[in-house]
Amino acid sequence: MTSVRFLYRPCILRLSSCTTRSLHYNHLSFSTSNPSIPPLGRSTRNRLGIFLNIRSSMSKSAANQVQQVDRILDGVNDDHGGVIVEMTSGPLDPLVFASLLKASLYHWRQLGKKGIWIKVSIELVNLVEHAVKEGFYFHHAEPRYLMLVQWLPSTANTLPVNATHRVGIGAFVLNEKNEVLVVQEKSGATRGTGLWKFPTGVVDEGEDICDAAVREVKEETGVDSKFVEILAFRQSHKAFFEKSDLFFVCMLQPLSSDILPQETEIEAAQWMPYEEYAAQPLVQKHELLRYILDICTAKKDKDYSGFSPVPTRTGFSETSSTSYLYLNKQGL
Amino acid sequence: MTSVRFLYRPCILRLSSCTTRSLHYNHLSFSTSNPSIPPLGRSTRNRLGIFLNIRSSMSKSAANQVQQVDRILDGVNDDHGGVIVEMTSGPLDPLVFASLLKASLYHWRQLGKKGIWIKVSIELVNLVEHAVKEGFYFHHAEPRYLMLVQWLPSTANTLPVNATHRVGIGAFVLNEKNEVLVVQEKSGATRGTGLWKFPTGVVDEGEDICDAAVREVKEETGVDSKFVEILAFRQSHKAFFEKSDLFFVCMLQPLSSDILPQETEIEAAQWMPYEEYAAQPLVQKHELLRYILDICTAKKDKDYSGFSPVPTRTGFSETSSTSYLYLNKQGL
CATH class of the missing domain: 3.90.79.10 (Nucleoside Triphosphate Pyrophosphohydrolase)
Incomplete structure (x- = not known):
């Protein structure tokens, strides 16, 4: 599996205001839905659940001198060209989150991602305001979490509607x-x-x-x-x-x-x-x-x-589970 | 119609950090579902959409000296012993909101209210964290608003589930x-x-x-x-x-x-x-x-x-609207 997490932008995000101990996210396994995108740099997931995106210089001499590092939020690709990020434990300094989110959005735009989902647990409610400032809006909520979403492309938004x-x-x-x-x-x-x-x-x-x-x-x-x-x-x-x-x-x-x-x-x-x-x-x-x-x-x-x-089986996918079709048996 | 908005607690909430101009809420008309509760003080709704609850002293001399004023959030009673507050425009200083919410919760508990609903528009997302701190949790969300709720009594929570x-x-x-x-x-x-x-x-x-x-x-x-x-x-x-x-x-x-x-x-x-x-x-x-x-x-x-x-008509209520019952006409 090829990791496609990298950044073009040469910036280093500070994590000074949060401790290593306090950073744990509940993230799913990563899978890319577009294996044709080549890796342009090295990526490594650290124990904080944040990706360190190390951009090696193109020249040998530069590579020996410095590596430019970006951190982005850890997300998983969905089946529709989108990314799902789960912020489900913490705490995380809101300003650090804001910086990570900015870098991540830049990254996802570079990759041509479409819908970006951020699931924020109620314990991390102080992050919600910062997600909204970065262009996210509410999609749905359950007692213990809020799902925020943002559509990145300029094309028509095809995100699914909320339950009605x-x-x-x-x-x-x-x-x-x-x-x-x-x-x-x-x-x-x-x-x-x-x-x-x-x-x-x-x-x-x-x-x-x-x-x-x-x-x-x-x-x-x-x-x-x-x-x-x-x-x-x-x-x-x-x-x-x-x-x-x-x-x-x-x-x-x-x-x-x-x-x-x-x-x-x-x-x-x-x-x-x-x-x-x-x-x-x-x-x-x-x-x-x-x-x-x-x-x-x-x-x-x-x-x-x-x-x-x-x-019967649920949907068109081969992996779908069993569900019920209700029909008039007598009329068949 | 009798207003039942009053407070026993002699405190004055400060609104120093927000301007008059900035305070506008989209509130529904007030109706009480329990007309048997007598008014214990005078209430007046100001143009900010916040109730000024003026508690007159029981003695004449005291009444001449001071009126103790509390402000609470403007809500409407629902049909199930609850209150619905709409925070749909702003901005409102988050600390002012937190104070108002504290006073309001005290007030609603005194009245024996059950489910307290707060609808927060996305423009006022900075208030959400403070509602959660006061014991509210998420109920549902649509793109432009988040509905928070809290069950006040010690009895079993009978609030309706979210759409599934x-x-x-x-x-x-x-x-x-x-x-x-x-x-x-x-x-x-x-x-x-x-x-x-x-x-x-x-x-x-x-x-x-x-x-x-x-x-x-x-x-x-x-x-x-x-x-x-x-x-x-x-x-x-x-x-x-x-x-x-x-x-x-x-x-x-x-x-x-x-x-x-x-x-x-x-x-x-x-x-x-x-x-x-x-x-x-x-x-x-x-x-x-x-x-x-x-x-x-x-x-x-x-x-x-x-x-x-x-x-057919929707529900058991006389005021319900028309909706469809789907049935096998041929079998009737």
């Missing part, structure tokens, strides 16, 4: 006695209304919809179940701040009957005769609940067919 | 001659493979899936179309960073036939006989494309039924 949706599930669990599993919640819009509703919940990050439905039913009621299919889904906007919501109504088959309501969220849970659930005034009054009732009744009594999950 | 999914569409557009609308892309995984594929794209923030499909077909090929239904969808994880992807395969009916490929993204576009599309080696080789082909063929030749959109 949260995903939720509602579980229609019907047993052989024609009873449906329902709960009353301790908080939320239905609290205190007396409404018996399907168990609902939010799909965790990286969780499949079918797994989330089984998990939520188990968590809220203690009932084991098997995923059958998705009966319908709803997309709604501005569900929280500017973000949207995709809510999937799922059909599940119970595998156990004993109920143990979750203490923190659930006021009560029970198996309720389906007709009794359907007859609740709030179900009849509320348009969305009425629609869902119609669908569940069609599933129960007629030939309604939803989407069931089929495992 | 991006949503994409693929458009199966079939005309009366049994031809399918296909494109070759200038970039991405299929570039240079010779594969003719369905137009695809990412759903914009706040956009309905059915609208996004029509828009993408128009943008990529110039063809007008009408949304018919969702044939299937796939959920995949770690599609970008830690986020997931929901990709909806949509059936559309063309309303025009002339093709005008988008210059920046599309290498070529054409109407292709369906059998020719299906016979492409890459379609046959790639598991997901083969599945989608099976579904589209079932839609074309058999009785496959996907999910079509039905307008």
Whole structure:
């Protein structure tokens, strides 16, 4: 593997205000996506996680006299001509970071890099201001880190958009006695209304919809179940701040009957005769609940067919992992 | 409307290091979700967008002598016992902000507030470090702002999770001659493979899936179309960073036939006989494309039924807006 880390600019960055002990980055293994770029100098990664870019002089005599050294931030190439830098432990003097970033940007521009990503852990929040000063902007954030990004070329920015949706599930669990599993919640819009509703919940990050439905039913009621299919889904906007919501109504088959309501969220849970659930005034009054009732009744009594999950490979890449395609099996 | 902005703590915060001219916040109208809390002092909002909380003494003589003044950040109550503060223009001296934030947190704790949200525009990025020092952490970010949050009570944190999914569409557009609308892309995984594929794209923030499909077909090929239904969808994880992807395969009916490929993204576009599309080696080789082909063929030749959109109201609230419920109409 050829290292392509070098700098044309003959400058030496000072690291006087930070100690060796304090510099540790969580960096991934380096790989170049453009092996055709020849190395113009020697590069060496030091134990600080910063690259020392040593530019040898082109003349022998000069090479004997001095080596011009630049330090740049340690990043990994991504698959789209970009670089990802992780600043995930520290501390690091902000001014040192600013200098390193300047040198690194110069370096990346020389290499024709496109999107530059800097992931800053919350412990290093004092670096964020300096990244913004160097032209970075926010891409996304999670509780413990902020992802900054900058598009270097003059061509159109093709960086991926941030996540726009949260995903939720509602579980229609019907047993052989024609009873449906329902709960009353301790908080939320239905609290205190007396409404018996399907168990609902939010799909965790990286969780499949079918797994989330089984998990939520188990968590809220203690009932084991098997995923059958998705009966319908709803997309709604501005569900929280500017973000949207995709809510999937799922059909599940119970595998156990004993109920143990979750203490923190659930006021009560029970198996309720389906007709009794359907007859609740709030179900009849509320348009969305009425629609869902119609669908569940069609599933129960007629030939309604939803989407069931089929495992398949994720994307076009050969290295992609298994994920679910949801489709109408009955129609195939 | 009763203002509930007051402070018990007799302190005066200094605003010496920032000018009047420089202080402008973009704040929403104030509403209290708990009208039962009585006002204990006078409050007045100054033109800086900061509340001056004037605590009158309980004795007449004291009231004549001095009024103890606290300034707090201007926020609006949310529907969940929390407060939302928007720091969206500036500049503001970071130390002044830190003092205001301390006083505000004290104030909000006294009121029993739960989740405190601070939206910081990128122009005020120098305030972020101080919010983190006061116990805030990141919730989400968009290019021009960062949302910080803190849960004040000792009870379990019930703040909503961040968005987890991006949503994409693929458009199966079939005309009366049994031809399918296909494109070759200038970039991405299929570039240079010779594969003719369905137009695809990412759903914009706040956009309905059915609208996004029509828009993408128009943008990529110039063809007008009408949304018919969702044939299937796939959920995949770690599609970008830690986020997931929901990709909806949509059936559309063309309303025009002339093709005008988008210059920046599309290498070529054409109407292709369906059998020719299906016979492409890459379609046959790639598991997901083969599945989608099976579904589209079932839609074309058999009785496959996907999910079509039905307008309904979003949520449980009476004030909610219209959104789409996607369901199998044929099965109802």
